[in-house]
Amino acid sequence: MNKDNFLVRIIIAIAIVYLLFVVGKTLYQSYQVRQEINGLKTEIETMRLTNKDLSEKIIYYQSPSYQEKVARERLGLQKPGEKVIVILPEDAKKVAEKDPYDKLSGPEKWWKFFFRN
Numbered sequence: 001m002n003k004d005n006f007l008v009r010i011i012i013a014i015a016i017v018y019l020l021f022v023v024g025k026t027l028y029q030s031y032q033v034r035q036e037i038n039g040l041k042t043e044i045e046t047m048r049l050t051n052k053d054l055s056e057k058i059i060y061y062q063s064p065s066y067q068e069k070v071a072r073e074r075l076g077l078q079k080p081g082e083k084v085i086v087i088l089p090e091d092a093k094k095v096a097e098k099d100p101y102d103k104l105s106g107p108e109k110w111w112k113f114f115f116r117n
Contacts, residue, residue: 060066071077078084104112
């Protein structure tokens with residue numbers, strides 16, 4: 001009887017250890033899945049914010065005010081009747097006024113360049 005009682009206790013102990021192992025493994029897998037879900041939720045939120053930002057940029061780039069701005073800055077266009085004034089820095093004005101080569105023709109500039117007269 002003592003031998004049978006000991007054998008039953010060992011079988012119960014092995015079953016308990018096995019059940020603890022299975023439960024622990026399941027809990028660990030559940031933890032990993034929750035971590036992955038949280039990471040994906042963060043990634044989704046980041047993508048939503050990026051998508052919102054890009055949508056706002058698309059709306060802005062299609063607006064008439066942006067198109068007018070680009071036409072003015074990159075293409076040098078202006079509205080009818082509008083006058084464009086270019087203001088040069090003081091140093092640029094002095095250089096432009098004092099440069100004697102500006103008054104010379106192309107061949108004269110080359111002559112001066114090669115013969116330093």
